[in-house]
Amino acid sequence: MTVSPCRRNSFVEDKDLYKFLLNVQKNCLKNGLRQIVSISLKIDWVDPLVALDKLAQANAINFYFENRDKGEAIAGIDAVTKLQINGEERFIQAEYFIKSNLRNIISFGNNNQAFAGPHFFCYFSFFSENNQIDYPFPSATVFLPRWQISLKNQCCTLVMNTVINSSVNIEILLQNLRNKLEFISSLEPYSSNVDYLPANLSRKFVAHGERYKRSVASALEKIQSSELNKVVLADILDVRSNQHFNLFHSLNNLRKTHPNCYIFATSNGKGQNFIGASPERLITIHNQQLITDALAGSAPRGKTPAEDAANADRLLKSEKERHEHLLVMDFITQRLTQLGLLPQVLPPRLRQLSNIQHLWTPINAIVPANVHPLKIVAQLHPTPAVAGAARDIAYEEIRRHETFERGLYAAPLGWIDSQGNCEFIVGIRSALLDGDRARLYAGAGIVAGSDPDREFAEVQLKLQALLKALV
Numbered sequence: 001m002t003v004s005p006c007r008r009n010s011f012v013e014d015k016d017l018y019k020f021l022l023n024v025q026k027n028c029l030k031n032g033l034r035q036i037v038s039i040s041l042k043i044d045w046v047d048p049l050v051a052l053d054k055l056a057q058a059n060a061i062n063f064y065f066e067n068r069d070k071g072e073a074i075a076g077i078d079a080v081t082k083l084q085i086n087g088e089e090r091f092i093q094a095e096y097f098i099k100s101n102l103r104n105i106i107s108f109g110n111n112n113q114a115f116a117g118p119h120f121f122c123y124f125s126f127f128s129e130n131n132q133i134d135y136p137f138p139s140a141t142v143f144l145p146r147w148q149i150s151l152k153n154q155c156c157t158l159v160m161n162t163v164i165n166s167s168v169n170i171e172i173l174l175q176n177l178r179n180k181l182e183f184i185s186s187l188e189p190y191s192s193n194v195d196y197l198p199a200n201l202s203r204k205f206v207a208h209g210e211r212y213k214r215s216v217a218s219a220l221e222k223i224q225s226s227e228l229n230k231v232v233l234a235d236i237l238d239v240r241s242n243q244h245f246n247l248f249h250s251l252n253n254l255r256k257t258h259p260n261c262y263i264f265a266t267s268n269g270k271g272q273n274f275i276g277a278s279p280e281r282l283i284t285i286h287n288q289q290l291i292t293d294a295l296a297g298s299a300p301r302g303k304t305p306a307e308d309a310a311n312a313d314r315l316l317k318s319e320k321e322r323h324e325h326l327l328v329m330d331f332i333t334q335r336l337t338q339l340g341l342l343p344q345v346l347p348p349r350l351r352q353l354s355n356i357q358h359l360w361t362p363i364n365a366i367v368p369a370n371v372h373p374l375k376i377v378a379q380l381h382p383t384p385a386v387a388g389a390a391r392d393i394a395y396e397e398i399r400r401h402e403t404f405e406r407g408l409y410a411a412p413l414g415w416i417d418s419q420g421n422c423e424f425i426v427g428i429r430s431a432l433l434d435g436d437r438a439r440l441y442a443g444a445g446i447v448a449g450s451d452p453d454r455e456f457a458e459v460q461l462k463l464q465a466l467l468k469a470l471v
């Protein structure tokens, strides 16, 4: 087990918290209010994934986010307050929900600690309305977790968000916190061989290939004859296992096999989970410094260093891949400029993942204090890395060729704190888990010069890497 350089607070002895909560309650009584309190405590090292595994209830919503390269992981368990909506106004309503809740939250604890204080977890679907009536997630969910366990640079933080009103028993509330702390400190590191038998998978649909390639060919005709420059067409892989998919086992596999991707999972509290390993950051804001990624244009990794270098070289020089990439970069810079930001484009580079490599251009900007992160998310989503250009024509093509609901696939997912810091990624290379069934999603950008066979192979490469991690 990793030894933590950080020691937890001896809060149990701390009378300040008790006094603080009593004061909050007094104020609630006097003013007829209800207040959310966010208590942050440094705790001994724990794996947030294990905490999620052991603390999550099947009937509550949860969220998990990890980036191994950055040494960060965060689990949000159960909700103190949540918003679930559909429709065009979802980003504005989500922003309003967060702002109005923040006005009613008082924080306790050291807010300089990483991931201290209230964090709102947010996830959206690709389209503002899902066509599939029984799709298991609404088009926007925002929640403040009851429990949040995070890790950054080997330091762990527990946040308890709780409602205080006139009838809450403060002693019971504190006892609940002590119990939780004790339970968390008893957790062992993740062991991948616990209670887990290898699964047998059967595929429900085997031959999407010809249909996908026909869609690419048809999209290419449209690209030749219209304003469409690019469309991202996705495919699915439906599998069934002889046992229920194990969320934690899959997440543990994903973080091992994709250490430089964002590993994510959300549960809807009704038995379905959406999980994945995405290389694509939509935005990170830290102290008003924004970073976003233009990520598009791909090649497989080579089997030998020489083959790998040759693939990388071809990718960097390919006019077709650079055109595909440039469409994303131009879109992002234009959209940020429209918001009044001054984007700085960094030199292009390669983003090399375990199975695939991409053209990657990071873009920086300073975010004025009055621009909420969700305004930027709304402005950027969906970029041509997951939709296309021009967007409206790409939407038509996606709806025409994809016979499934995209749902949360290729959509923004992340967190926002009370200072306007945030991290949102794009939920590509993802899967919807539902008991013993899983639907896997991946796509590829189609531009002039795309070859249907190669685009299909790229999608399969992405799907197979994900499938391997699920079992």
Ligand SMILES: C=C(O[C@H]1C=CC=C(C(=O)O)[C@@H]1O)C(=O)O
Pocket (backbone or CB within 6 Å): 232, 234, 280, 295, 296, 297, 298, 358, 384, 385, 386, 410, 428, 429, 441, 442, 443, 444, 445, 446, 462
């Ligand atoms: C839409 C996906 O990937 C996008 C992101 C990076 C590179 C892409 C490409 O080269 O086609 C795609 O635009 C996906 O993996 O589902």
